[in-house]
């Protein structure tokens with residue numbers, strides 16, 4: 001049975017349709033991503049799941065609870081990381097953890113949790129003195145302090161530098177390995193690709209695809225891009241005549257070829273016949289970025 005189920009969710013703010021029609025389900029132990037551009041309706045969707053907003057239509061269930069009806073019970077089993085969570089400057093890490101723990105019937109053991117999130121030597125540090133990465137890790141710890149079975153993490157790594165972002169991704173995998181199902185809201189393609197078992201791609205309030213990162217990529221008409229510098233003059237017409245080739249472009253000394261099927265083999269075989277070497281050869285495979293463009297007609301960023 002899915003631990004989270006969303007069926008035909010709709011939510012409007014006055015005449016603004018924030019969520020038009022969103023459906024997906026999350027299985028136990030998954031890191032499930034909700035990926036989409038700013039304003040796509042991601043936060044509204046998870047706020048409905050958290051019982052913070054009342055949907056106009058649709059059915060929602062989190063571990064068998066209805067967020068509209070079972071709000072108090074839901075708070076006990078669902079961990080929520082608030083976007084840009086702000087704590088009082090002088091509150092120490094230990095005090096924040098104690099405060100949040102007091103909201104729960106059976107809070108998690110703080111020792112293993114602060115270890116997991118690398119905060120053990122920061123317990124007496126006031127919030128203001130924490131680095132961006134440490135604040136972020138504290139907000140994840142606070143989302144997990146109630147010992148939830150499911151955690152919703154919204155814009156987990158926004159504002160973090162690349163190293164802190166990678167560290168946080170590792171932490172989230174550790175969190176999942178500790179038995180928590182993770183629902184991750186993100187507009188970072190790399191984050192979704194690296195972390196998520198499955199992704200719901202949301203655009204303009206609707207789900208356009210739900211699949212594994214690899215499945216999303218495989219779903220697009222896989223076009224490859226090849227770029228190289230020929231070691232001797234080469235007639236573009238020869239390349240363009242190959243059935244696998246879609247386009248040939250020149251960029252200074254470089255040739256860029258796009259195509260499908262075994263285009264790389266076709267191009268390199270042609271060059272070999274003419275005794276031309278493809279110098280600085282680069283092959284770009286289809287990425288999740290390409291899949292997103294194919295699904296929504298535009299780039300994510």
Ligand SMILES: Nc1ncnc2c1ncn2[C@@H]1O[C@H](COP(=O)(O)OP(=O)(O)OP(=O)(O)O)[C@@H](O)[C@H]1O
Pocket residue numbers: 013016017018019036037038039040041042043044045187
């Ligand atoms: N309280 C509100 N009143 C009116 N419109 C709102 C409200 N909250 C959100 N919206 C609008 O609903 C749409 C969806 O917003 P939502 O925050 O769910 O998107 P999002 O995908 O989470 O984007 P972001 O990453 O920017 O948070 C946006 O156009 C937003 O401006």
